[in-house]
Amino acid sequence: MQIFVTVSEEYNQSRLDIFLKDNAGDDLSRSTVQKWIDSGFVKNSENPEKPLKNGHKVSTEEKYLIEIPPKPPSRLEPVQMDIPVLYEEEEFMVIHKKAGIPCHSGPGDDSPSLVNGLLYQFQNLSSVGGDRRPGIVHRLDKPTEGVLVIAKSDRAHAALSKMFQERMVKKSYYAWVLQSPVEGKGTINLPIGRHPVERIKMCVREDGRAAVTHYKTEKIIQTHTGRKYSFLSLDLETGRTHQIRVHLQKSGCPVVGDSLYSRSAKEYAQYGLLLFSKKIEFPHPFQADKTVTVELDFPERFKTFERKCVSY
Numbered sequence: 001m002q003i004f005v006t007v008s009e010e011y012n013q014s015r016l017d018i019f020l021k022d023n024a025g026d027d028l029s030r031s032t033v034q035k036w037i038d039s040g041f042v043k044n045s046e047n048p049e050k051p052l053k054n055g056h057k058v059s060t061e062e063k064y065l066i067e068i069p070p071k072p073p074s075r076l077e078p079v080q081m082d083i084p085v086l087y088e089e090e091e092f093m094v095i096h097k098k099a100g101i102p103c104h105s106g107p108g109d110d111s112p113s114l115v116n117g118l119l120y121q122f123q124n125l126s127s128v129g130g131d132r133r134p135g136i137v138h139r140l141d142k143p144t145e146g147v148l149v150i151a152k153s154d155r156a157h158a159a160l161s162k163m164f165q166e167r168m169v170k171k172s173y174y175a176w177v178l179q180s181p182v183e184g185k186g187t188i189n190l191p192i193g194r195h196p197v198e199r200i201k202m203c204v205r206e207d208g209r210a211a212v213t214h215y216k217t218e219k220i221i222q223t224h225t226g227r228k229y230s231f232l233s234l235d236l237e238t239g240r241t242h243q244i245r246v247h248l249q250k251s252g253c254p255v256v257g258d259s260l261y262s263r264s265a266k267e268y269a270q271y272g273l274l275l276f277s278k279k280i281e282f283p284h285p286f287q288a289d290k291t292v293t294v295e296l297d298f299p300e301r302f303k304t305f306e307r308k309c310v311s312y
Contacts, residue, residue: 001068001128001154004045007058010210016042016064017054023165024066032130041067068128068154076105076132078120079112087294091156092137092149094280094294099145099272104133118150125150126157138164141242143259146173146277147294159285164239172279173234173244174218174298176305177253178262180230184217188247192240201260202242204250212237213247223312229256231306244275256305267312271301 003024011019020033020042034054036042042052045063058064084096097103102113118125118135125135128151135150137160149169151157163169193208195201219231230253234244245261248254254262256274268274276299284290 001158003066003068003128003158005064005066007060007062007064009060011058012060013057015054016052016056016058019058020064020066024161029130029132036066036069039069041069043067076116076119076134079116080120081112081114081117083114083117083121086147086296087292091153092151092160092285094292095148095150096296097140097144097146097148097277099143099299102142103136103139103148104129114148122152124152126152126154128154128157128161137161138169138239139241140277141245141273141275143257143273144275144277145272145299147280147296148277149280149282156285160282163282163285167237169280169282171236171239171277172281173236174276174278174302175232175234175244175248176256176274176302176309177230177232177248178256178264179228179253180217180220181215181232181251181253186215188213188215188251190247190250192243192246202240202246204246209240210238211240211243211247213244215248221306221309223310225312227312229309229312268305271305274302274305276302 005020005023007019017030017033017037021030024033037052037054043065044050044052045065082098085093086096087094097114104113104115115134115136127134129136135152137149137151137157140146140148149160151160189212190204191206191208192202192211193205195203214235214237216233217230218233221229236243245255245258249261257265257268257271258273259265279295281291281293284292
């Protein structure tokens with residue numbers, strides 16, 4: 001399996017491992033990319049004989065070839081779990097990821113992940129994400145529920161990842177938030193990076209990666225005690241880690257039930273994080289003039305919160 005990637009102006013003079021992590025697959029780990037580089041699986045298309053190092057600085061318009069190594073035997077244990085399939089073809093599918101399930105294992109979290117469930121339920125998953133992330137093209141945060149695309153072949157994984165990178169995938173989210181935005185409709189354009197102290201969190205920072213979130217206030221509920229809750233529709237122009245949650249918290253409207261970015265999260269623990277990936281739409285990776293559109297109904301906990309929040 002081969003992947004070709006071209007360096008955009010945004011990544012000019014970036015490290016090779018960082019550029020490939022962000023552009024060779026939407027959910028590749030940096031350690032996986034570094035192993036590929038160290039093992040000689042990455043080559044500059046114009047000078048394929050020259051050995052490359054992780055810290056090599058890339059230049060705009062350079063092209064790199066990745067020879068993805070054969071998939072190693074999986075060390076992950078299959079675990080039975082409920083993974084509803086919403087749309088399925090031979091090489092990819094769209095599933096309903098439930099809240100509270102991480103897409104893959106991570107530092108400090110050894111609970112069963114979506115990957116464990118996928119290995120139990122499906123025979124074929126792409127290997128581009130490495131041993132820890134078979135099939136995972138993009139992610140939803142552990143507490144976030146909604147539609148998720150899964151690749152069953154490396155060919156589909158490469159094609160779908162490219163669509164995400166080129167912003168050809170439309171993702172529609174909805175959230176209940178505390179308070180309400182100053183403007184009923186608008187765009188939050190603030191760069192996001194890792195929090196300098198609390199490493200499990202992200203934050204708005206000048207040296208972060210570009211992040212753009214479009215929102216619209218669909219409904220505002222004023223409670224008997226004077227509190228205010230708003231129901232927002234959100235569209236992502238970029239897909240940074242915790243993007244919606246960080247942008248809304250920075251705007252003074254944290255997502256209801258957000259244990260990382262809202263001080264009042266415990267009060268709403270019965271509902272979980274009220275952020276929902278409702279709809280995804282993208283061009284079919286192999287059939288011209290065909291669009292794949294998948295949409296979910298709102299979870300019951302969203303409806304329950306709307307009925308009860310007036311009493312808070």
